[in-house]
Amino acid sequence: MKFTVLFGTESGNSELIAEDLGAKLLETESDVIVSDMQDFDPADLSPERFTIIVCSSHGDGGLPDTAISFAEAFDAAPPNLRGLRYAVFGLGDSFYKDTYSQGSEKIDRRFQAQGGERLGEYGRHDASSWDLGSDVALAWLPGILEAARASEGASV
């Protein structure tokens, strides 16, 4: 399988997690791209690549800096995401009760609206917890891989 890990970040936490997920994937997979969302054209999203979104929340449940231009490009020319399978790992802080983890959900809604299929559990890291984000994400990844492989088998 081919993987693209996209991160949207403001202070670097999502980037670290995305890099750790990418490194873990490379232990078993040969084609893994890790990219900042601000450097990635939504038109390049492809059903051939399982896509993992790692994105934080900032402002009032808004997108972090590096996800904003991606979202704007996405809205300006919404890509057809039929057949694209993806997973989401959202970062946030439950201190922000009403807007907890909503940044990643803004990307998730866009993908769903364009026909993408989210697989597996919606991953989350709460900055108010004692857990390290990468630990939570690396514990979350096997379930995502299982769901991705099962869906690939189903579509053959």
Ligand SMILES: Cc1cc2nc3c(=O)[nH]c(=O)nc-3n(C[C@H](O)[C@H](O)[C@H](O)COP(=O)(O)O)c2cc1C
């Ligand atoms: C100014 C500021 C605003 C934030 N707003 C929210 C928010 O509305 N909802 C939320 O769940 N987390 C919020 N957070 C928490 C971040 O999402 C969290 O710290 C995350 O780990 C940052 O990841 P990043 O370094 O990839 O941007 C906010 C953090 C800061 C510093």
